[in-house]
Amino acid sequence: MAPSNYVDHGAWISFQETWKSISTVKCVKPSSFKCKKITSYANKLQKLTLKEKAVKRTILGSVSSIAIHPSETRTLVAAGDCNGNIGLWDLKRRSADIYVFPVHSRRTRIVAFSPSDPQYLLSLGYEGTIRCGDISYSVFDEIYHAEGYLTSFDFLSVDGSVLLASHYDSKLSVVDRRTRNKTSNVHGCLDSKFVYSVSVHPLQRDLCVVAGSR
Known part of the structure; x- marks a missing residue:
């Protein structure tokens, strides 16, 4: 997948190389x-x-989600918008282009870098998909597809291979990126009308908090 907006090809290749390095x-x-x-x-x-x-x-x-690459030498920013796009920006290059990708069909609610391998950018769209993007190869693979709306996710495992996703209809699903199965067989239902976001404890990963409406 190439950026949807017109950009200088040489600058885009340089951005990809920087991302990878x-x-x-x-x-x-x-x-x-x-x-x-x-x-x-x-x-x-x-x-x-x-x-x-x-x-x-x-x-x-309008920006609906944002994440900063954990690099200590560069400041790369990823932002999702209400139309399902993801924009990438190298803050260190003041005159750099913005690279826009039409990743989702609905609002991009979450963008997050993999904690163990920040080469991968994960994103969640309100339409019910989670994708894993490898910017160095311009690929955004679908890793999870839900029947209903998705609202949020967080990393359940330390290496980021397992996710905990929240559904609008108050359901939580465990998503394993290591499998080819794009669905989840592990679910949990909460006693609330809606769930808007979920956050996993960074050290005690058997604990999580959710925000919703009862």
Whole structure:
């Protein structure tokens, strides 16, 4: 799949090579985490600044999801919009093009980099699909297809091979990326009308929280 917007071919190839090179560095995840006081986080948020040169329109529709590549040398941004597109931007290249891909048919609700291999960008569309994108090869493979609407997902396993996906009709599904089966045989139903998002505990992965409506 090539970018849907017109871009310089040479610049796109260079972007792909950059993506591939920085993604070979494995990110070390902490085995423990010490939570600071909420006031310390609030103080840091109050000191954040936004410069005009760090603002750019990445996609045509309104942004519905965003993720930053974990590289320590480059700042690559992926953003999903309400039309199902995903836009990619290299923040370090001030005059760089934005590369747009029509990945989903409905709103792109989630974009997230694989925690163990950030070469892969996972995305969830409201139409009921989860895709795994390898930008270095311009491929977005469908790894899960649900019958109804999907709202969110999080990584259930440390390496990101297993996902926990939430459905609009208050169902949770376990998705294993290592299998060729695009459906899930492991489901759970919650006592609520709708589920909007799910988040897995980063250390105790048998725990998760969901946000919804009762």
